[in-house]
Amino acid sequence: MSTLGTLRRRVLGDSSSEPSRAPSPNPTFRDKDGEPFALVPASKLKKLSRRRSKRRQWLVFGLGGLFGIIIAAFFAQQHDVINLEGLMDMNLGSLLDAIPAGIVNDAKDITRHERETVNYDSFTVGLHLQSQGVKARHPVIMIPGVISTGLESWGTEEASRQYFRKRLWGSWSMMRALVLDKASWKRHIMLDKLTGLDPPGIKLRAAQGFDAADFFITGYWIWSKILENLATLGYDPSNAFTAAYDWRLSCEKLELRDHYFTRLKAHIETGTRTSGEKVVLISHSMGSQVLYYFLHWVEAEGHGGGGPDWVDTFVDSWINISGSMLGALKGYPAVLSGEMKDTAQLNAFAVYGLEKFLAKHERVELFRAMPGTSSMLPIGGNAVWGSKSFAPDDSHNQTVSYGTFINFKESNSTQSPANLTVDESHTYLMENSDTWYRDQVQSTYSYGVAHSKAEVERNAKDPRKWMNPLETRLPLAPHLKIYCFYGVGKPTERSYWYREDRDPMSKLNVTIDTSITHGEIDRGVIMGEGDGTVPLMSNGYMCAKGWRINRYNPAGVSIKVYEMPHEPDRFSPRGGPNTGDHVDILGRASLNDLILRVAGGKGNHIEENYISNIREYSEKVKIHE
Numbered sequence: 001m002s003t004l005g006t007l008r009r010r011v012l013g014d015s016s017s018e019p020s021r022a023p024s025p026n027p028t029f030r031d032k033d034g035e036p037f038a039l040v041p042a043s044k045l046k047k048l049s050r051r052r053s054k055r056r057q058w059l060v061f062g063l064g065g066l067f068g069i070i071i072a073a074f075f076a077q078q079h080d081v082i083n084l085e086g087l088m089d090m091n092l093g094s095l096l097d098a099i100p101a102g103i104v105n106d107a108k109d110i111t112r113h114e115r116e117t118v119n120y121d122s123f124t125v126g127l128h129l130q131s132q133g134v135k136a137r138h139p140v141i142m143i144p145g146v147i148s149t150g151l152e153s154w155g156t157e158e159a160s161r162q163y164f165r166k167r168l169w170g171s172w173s174m175m176r177a178l179v180l181d182k183a184s185w186k187r188h189i190m191l192d193k194l195t196g197l198d199p200p201g202i203k204l205r206a207a208q209g210f211d212a213a214d215f216f217i218t219g220y221w222i223w224s225k226i227l228e229n230l231a232t233l234g235y236d237p238s239n240a241f242t243a244a245y246d247w248r249l250s251c252e253k254l255e256l257r258d259h260y261f262t263r264l265k266a267h268i269e270t271g272t273r274t275s276g277e278k279v280v281l282i283s284h285s286m287g288s289q290v291l292y293y294f295l296h297w298v299e300a301e302g303h304g305g306g307g308p309d310w311v312d313t314f315v316d317s318w319i320n321i322s323g324s325m326l327g328a329l330k331g332y333p334a335v336l337s338g339e340m341k342d343t344a345q346l347n348a349f350a351v352y353g354l355e356k357f358l359a360k361h362e363r364v365e366l367f368r369a370m371p372g373t374s375s376m377l378p379i380g381g382n383a384v385w386g387s388k389s390f391a392p393d394d395s396h397n398q399t400v401s402y403g404t405f406i407n408f409k410e411s412n413s414t415q416s417p418a419n420l421t422v423d424e425s426h427t428y429l430m431e432n433s434d435t436w437y438r439d440q441v442q443s444t445y446s447y448g449v450a451h452s453k454a455e456v457e458r459n460a461k462d463p464r465k466w467m468n469p470l471e472t473r474l475p476l477a478p479h480l481k482i483y484c485f486y487g488v489g490k491p492t493e494r495s496y497w498y499r500e501d502r503d504p505m506s507k508l509n510v511t512i513d514t515s516i517t518h519g520e521i522d523r524g525v526i527m528g529e530g531d532g533t534v535p536l537m538s539n540g541y542m543c544a545k546g547w548r549i550n551r552y553n554p555a556g557v558s559i560k561v562y563e564m565p566h567e568p569d570r571f572s573p574r575g576g577p578n579t580g581d582h583v584d585i586l587g588r589a590s591l592n593d594l595i596l597r598v599a600g601g602k603g604n605h606i607e608e609n610y611i612s613n614i615r616e617y618s619e620k621v622k623i624h625e
Contacts, residue, residue, distance in 0.1 A: 122225050125592040126232025134600040136234035138280040138316050139271030141264070142213070142242045145285025145322075146373060148222050148583070149244040150207035153188060157201040163188065168204060170216050178358075186362070189248075190369035193436045196253050196444075205246065205258070210237075212244035225587040226282075229596055239275060241267055247286060248370040250444045251293045252463060261297050265304055268314050278316035280599050284586065285534070288323025289375055289467050295475050296466040303463075312477035317598050321591070322486045322531055322582050324376055325469050326384060326538035327447075329405070330493040331376040335437075336429055337501075338363030339512045340493065361507035368437045371444060377429075378405075378422050379447045380470050383622040384537060385422040392620035393494075393528060393537055393613075399519050400495075402528060407497045409513060432509055446471060449623060453551040469542050469552065470623065476555045483598060484543035484559065485591055487580025488612040489566040492530025497521060529612060531566070533582035536612055544610075545618035549625050563611040564590060 150170030153163035166173040168188050177185040192199045206212060214224040223242070230240055243264050245254055254260040271279045283291040295311060298304035333339045338360035358366075367373055378385055385391060386403030394401050404419040406428070411418045420428055426447060430438045446464045450456045450471040459465040459472050466472060474480075499513040512524040520526050529536040543561045547553045564585065569576025577589040585591055597603055 122228040123232050125589055126229035126596060129593065129596050129600065130232055134233060134596060134602055136230075136239060136599065137601040138277045138599055139275050140230060140235060140240045140280050140282060140599050141267060141271065142223060142226070142240070143281065143283040143287035143291050144213040144223065144242065144244060145283075145287045145583075146247045146376065148216060148284075149213050149247055150211075150216075151189070151204045151246060151248075152207050153203065154205050155188075155201060155203040159184060160188070160202065167207060170207070172217060175217075182358070186366065190366060191248055191371065193369055193434075193440075196250055196371045196440060197257055204248075206244045208242075208244055210240075210242050212242055222583065222586060223284075226592060226595060229592045230599065233596055233600060235599070239271070241271070243267065245290065247372045250371040250375070250440075251290060251297075251467065252444065253371070254290075255297070255303075261294050261304060264294060265298050265306065272314045278314055280317045280319065281315060282319040282321065282595060283323060284321045285324055285582065286372075286376060288320045288325060291318065292325070292469060293466045296460065296472060297463070299475065300461070308476050311475035312479050315477065315480055317481040317483060317603055319595060319598055320482060320484045320543070322534060322539060322585060323484070324534045324538050325542045326380050327378040328376045328534045328538060329378055329385075329495070330533065331373060332378065332405075332425060332429065333493075333496055333512060335364060335367045335374065335377075336432075337498070337508055337511050338367070360511070364508065368433070371440050374441050375445060375467050377426065377441075377445070377447060378538075379468050380449055380541075380621075380623075381423040381426075381447065382421050383449050384470075384541065388419065388421055392617045393535075400521070400526065402494050402526070405495045407495065409497060409499060409516065450551070451623070453554075456551045469546060473551065474547060474553045474555065474557050477557060478555045480555075481558045481598075481603060482543070482547070482560070483594070483603065483606065484540070484561045485585075485594055486534075486539040486563060487531040487566050487582065487585045487588075488529065488536060488539075488563045488614075490530065490532040490580055490582075491527035492532055492535050493525055494528030494530075494535060495526040497524040497526075531580055531582040531585065536614055537617065540612065540614035541618050541621060544614045545621065546623070549623070551625075560606060560608050561614075562594060562606065562609045563614075564588060564609075565611050 147169075150167045152165055152167045153160055154165065155161075156164070163173070163177065168174050168177055168185060174185070177188075187199065188202050188204060190199070191197060198204065210223075210227055213222055214227055215221050227235075227240075243260075245260050246258065249257065251261075255262065268279045268281075281291060294304075298306045298310055299308055304310070330340045382403075385405060386394070386401060388404050389401060391402035394403070400407075403421060405422045406420040406425045408417065408419060417428070430441070433441075444464060446462075446468055448468070448471060450459060450465075456471065456473050474482075497513045497516045498510045499515075501508050501511040514523040516524050531539060540561065540563070542552075543559055547557070547559050553559075564580050565578075566575075566580030567578040568581070569578065572579075574587065575581050575584045577587070579585060579588055594606060597606060
């Protein structure tokens with residue numbers, strides 16, 4: 001689903017043209033004479049814009065031909081027209097030999113120029129701060145987001161031996177396995193539906209070390225730019241660590257199977273004792289939810305056992321990057337009907353091809369059999385996301401309120417009831433799910449709101465609540481500092497139009513109604529504010545308002561918000577140094593600058609920066625002191 005959207009952005013560029021509300025507050029860089037300079041020289045951008053168009057056409061033509069061969073092989077698989085295994089065994093050199101030399105040379109030339117634009121010298125930010133005297137101070141531990149950590153096979157049963165120590169998530173080995181033996185790949189990647197752990201005979205584990213999350217697949221960076229800049233200040237494996245985890249597992253099972261939180265606690269304590277400095281924790285996306293769970297686990301008796309002073313003793317700062325603290329709305333259609341915008345907005349032929357590869361009902365089964373991803377279902381219910389007539393983030397000129405999260409054009413059956421709020425949508429999902437999935441979600445997560453201090457304190461003993469910041473409090477750590485850094489200004493899924501799925505071949509009850517396109521509705525999807533993946537309310541509410549309510553932050557932990565507008569470079573597939581995209585922001589120059597300042601002990605100089613209307617929206621949320 002999102003892979004096709006990513007491929008489209010990488011090849012054709014991000015076409016988002018939504019204007020930002022304010023200019024980017026990126027840091028100003030100056031040379032030794034005090035003269036300011038840009039990360040990307042304008043001359044290079046102009047030169048690239050002149051030369052790129054014709055060469056891009058040839059490159060897309062050539063790659064399109066190659067992609068066509070692969071697709072043809074895929075559809076011919078059932079008719080023995082092409083030997084698919086033979087095609088997959090071809091090496092890259094053989095494939096390049098089949099492409100005209102002119103196209104290959106153009107591709108290399110474009111890649112070289114694009115690298116100058118996309119990379120903008122990956123070490124520049126760190127080198128600039130190094131020249132200002134900033135250097136490594138606090139040990140750094142990074143917690144990646146959902147899906148970004150590679151998963152490799154350690155099974156030794158006969159069916160798994162061919163995959164031993166190969167990544168079945170996050171590498172080209174994954175693509176090969178998915179194409180050549182989809183059934184085997186699904187058996188390996190899905191967890192046991194009843195236990196939420198490895199199926200019998202299967203053993204997948206999160207890759208470890210910096211390699212676990214620096215690249216998803218070769219060439220598609222995630223954390224690598226942050227690592228490059230940290231290295232310029234003096235960070236290396238002795239004072240920096242990536243706490244990769246198996247994102248398919250619920251937090252409870254992460255500790256049960258992998259002892260993840262026990263090991264994370266040990267790394268933090270070791271970092272502080274060997275350096276004499278408290279640790280800086282950096283989390284991204286779902287990693288922020290996992291870290292928030294850890295902050296409760298580590299203190300609790302019978303779990304981490306660190307006591308109420310542990311966080312204040314060992315943690316200096318938490319850098320929360322694009323944290324989905326109140327979930328990601330697009331997670332709901334993923335587990336309901338196997339759809340997200342990236343698939344719903346494709347044309348009919350593309351959808352046909354995608355469903356031949358991994359049908360919607362297969363995607364539903366896949367997502368439901370990964371309990372960790374259900375942590376990203378929306379948190380806070382109607383209080384945060386709105387009623388049938390109102391939502392806190394509704395705009396003045398909006399014709400349809402975001403409050404009706406799931407809408408039905410025809411409401412005449414149990415499968416297509418009246419329009420539903422977030423609370424009602426959750427009930428609808430549970431009622432229309434298999435028993436194993438319903439039991440799994442209800443025994444693991446809680447999505448409500450605690451409206452009193454007494455309720456919040458009771459929830460400190462209930463692990464089901466530990467991922468929900470609206471039912472629990474921050475640690476009693478008055479010296480802890482939290483920095484919320486996230487992008488704004490990129491259209492993000494906010495609500496949906498559904499219809500009953502009357503296709504006799506379908507195994508689902510409902511599907512997104514892609515026939516509806518008018519006003520704010522684009523093929524059944526209504527877009528709102530956010531970073532392209534996580535809505536603004538999830539990224540920003542807790543930082544702008546929620547953690548300023550006493551029962552959620554009784555120790556008065558310092559919270560700073562720094563929003564970054566999405567200002568993509570039209571010539572860069574990943575958005576360039578000013579992107580606000582949910583994943584690509586990890587390469588943003590100003591974000592890297594902010595991270596290095598906190599790690600170097602200069603975070604106190606960072607001032608809050610608001611671009612969006614999150615403070616105005618937050619005042620309308622039905623949660624009060």
